[in-house]
Amino acid sequence: MNDENLKKLAEELKSEGALENEAEELALLSKNLSNLYAFERSSDFKAKFLEQELLTKNKFFISRQMFAAVFLSLILLLGFTSVVGAQNSLPGQPLYPIKIASENIASFINPSFKDEILKRRSEEIKELSDKKDGNTFHDVVDEYEKELNENKEINPKKIEESRRNLEEARVNSLDEHKEDIDRVIIKTESRQGEVKGDEDKKRSSDDNEEFDSDSKDRPGF
Amino acid sequence: MHFSKDFEIIYLKYSDKIYRYVYLNTNDPYLSEDITSETFLRIWKNRKKIKPDFMQALLYKTAKNIIIDNYRKHGNAKKVSLEEIVKKGLEPSYDEDLIEKITSNDNIKKINDAIKLLPENLKEVVILRFINDLSAKEAAEILETTEVNIRVLQYRALKKLKEIIKNE
Numbered sequence: 555m556n557d558e559n560l561k562k563l564a565e566e567l568k569s570e571g572a573l574e575n576e577a578e579e580l581a582l583l584s585k586n587l588s589n590l591y592a593f594e595r596s597s598d599f600k601a602k603f604l605e606q607e608l609l610t611k612n613k614f615f616i617s618r619q620m621f622a623a624v625f626l627s628l629i630l631l632l633g634f635t636s637v638v639g640a641q642n643s644l645p646g647q648p649l650y651p652i653k654i655a656s657e658n659i660a661s662f663i664n665p666s667f668k669d670e671i672l673k674r675r676s677e678e679i680k681e682l683s684d685k686k687d688g689n690t691f692h693d694v695v696d697e698y699e700k701e702l703n704e705n706k707e708i709n710p711k712k713i714e715e716s717r718r719n720l721e722e723a724r725v726n727s728l729d730e731h732k733e734d735i736d737r738v739i740i741k742t743e744s745r746q747g748e749v750k751g752d753e754d755k756k757r758s759s760d761d762n763e764e765f766d767s768d769s770k771d772r773p774g775f
Numbered sequence: 776m777h778f779s780k781d782f783e784i785i786y787l788k789y790s791d792k793i794y795r796y797v798y799l800n801t802n803d804p805y806l807s808e809d810i811t812s813e814t815f816l817r818i819w820k821n822r823k824k825i826k827p828d829f830m831q832a833l834l835y836k837t838a839k840n841i842i843i844d845n846y847r848k849h850g851n852a853k854k855v856s857l858e859e860i861v862k863k864g865l866e867p868s869y870d871e872d873l874i875e876k877i878t879s880n881d882n883i884k885k886i887n888d889a890i891k892l893l894p895e896n897l898k899e900v901v902i903l904r905f906i907n908d909l910s911a912k913e914a915a916e917i918l919e920t921t922e923v924n925i926r927v928l929q930y931r932a933l934k935k936l937k938e939i940i941k942n943e
Contacts, residue, residue: 563929566911570930580933584905590882591799591906594791595808599870603790603812604783 560585644678645690669712672701676719679735683727695734702738702745710749717742782822785830786815792907793838799902800842802887804874810845814838835903835917889939897932904929 560581567577637656640649657674661667675698682691698716702708720742724735793814798807814837818825825833877883890898896918903914904925911925918925 566926567930567933570927572930572934576934580930580937583933583937587886587901587905588908590880590886591795593795593873593877595794595870595873599868599873600787600790602868603815604786 644681644687645694646687666709668701668705669709672698672705672708673712673716673719675701676716676723679738680719680723683723683725683731683735686726686728688728688731691731692734695738698738699741702741708745708749710746710753713742713746713749717746781827782815782819785818785834789831789834790815793834795906796835796902797838797842798877799887799890799898799906800839801845802891804877805869806845808869810838810841813841817841829916831909831913832917885940885943889936889943892939893932893935897928897935900925900928900932901936905933 563584564577564581567580568574572580636649636652640652640656643649643653657667657671661671675694678694679691679698682688682694717739720735720739724732724739727735790811794807794811797810797814798804801807801810814834817837818830818834890901893901899918900914903909903917904911909917911922911929915922915925
């Protein structure tokens with residue numbers, strides 16, 4: 555306590571009823587108290603506490619980050635496993651919606667994946683026929699037809715594979731499903747014809763272009 | 776208060792005052808260190824809810840609550856409560872040089888004994904106003920009273936303390 559504060563305190567004490575001498579004595583007592591208890595813990599000691607405290611907090615922070623990273627990795631792993639596992643699922647199975655969702659994403663990124671989707675539906679028709687499973691059969695056939703109609707540029711190889719799958723499906727299918735399979739086989743063959751026609755047209759137009767460019771290059775024509 | 780740096784500044788500014796406050800309330804230098812550490816750990820834990828303007832008052836109030844809790848749990852035995860500190864992964868440590876200095880000082884012992892005999896409200900005023908050099912306004916904020924009342928109490932407290940010392 556400095557002299558100014560000491561004087562101030564003496565004045566305060568006087569205003570509370572202390573006599574002049576008493577106020578000075580009490581102010582001096584307060585100064586002695588202040589000096590006697592002016593001890594402080596060492597800087598090293600305080601630094602040690604802070605170091606320990608901050609270190610503990612950092613550890614806590616790191617462990618929280620690690621927990622978040624492990625949790626995120628597990629979620630990603632689970633998601634990845636589900637998507638991979640779903641690829642072999644059949645309609646009506648719990649993972650089938652994941653398969654459809656992943657196909658939608660894949661075809662959005664790469665439109666040519668639509669050919670693969672068509673082939674996959676034909677494989678599903680075949681597997682359901684092998685299992686004599688009639689519950690979701692019509693839904694898959696509808697989906698197959700939808701893909702067949704919507705896909706304007708089907709890869710000839712994929713459509714041929716799809717056709718073969720349908721032929722094989724027909725062999726083991728329930729009698730009540732044979733009519734549906736025959737219908738989609740006919741549609742598939744018809745699309746195959748269109749695809750083949752398109753391919754032939756393209757090839758002949760390419761040949762003509764090649765011929766024209768060759769003619770221009772040859773002297774005398 | 777959000778950052779480690781703020782916590783460090785607050786600890787360096789107030790920890791000795793809190794230590795002295797606790798020491799004069801418990802008369803135990805080891806327990807005082809534990810309670811001081813616990814006070815700051817609680818402040819850190821609740822740092823997002825704390826307004827910096829009221830930091831000093833909050834530190835004293837937190838320390839006082841811990842002293843009361845400790846007294847309720849262990850009574851006069853003044854058991855050192857290290858559970859919370861150890862639970863937080865901290866190694867309890869003490870400034871042995873300072874403790875030696877305090878415990879071997881006869882004047883400190885004498886005044887400690889005298890302060891102990893003061894009524895609770897006068898004891899608080901002596902510690903805050905004259906040992907920790909807080910202003911009447913700061914002391915009033917901590918004790919949740921008015922500055923005028925602090926001025927009245929400080930006169931009574933010094934008068935009483937002088938009387939006790941004289942009679943010892």
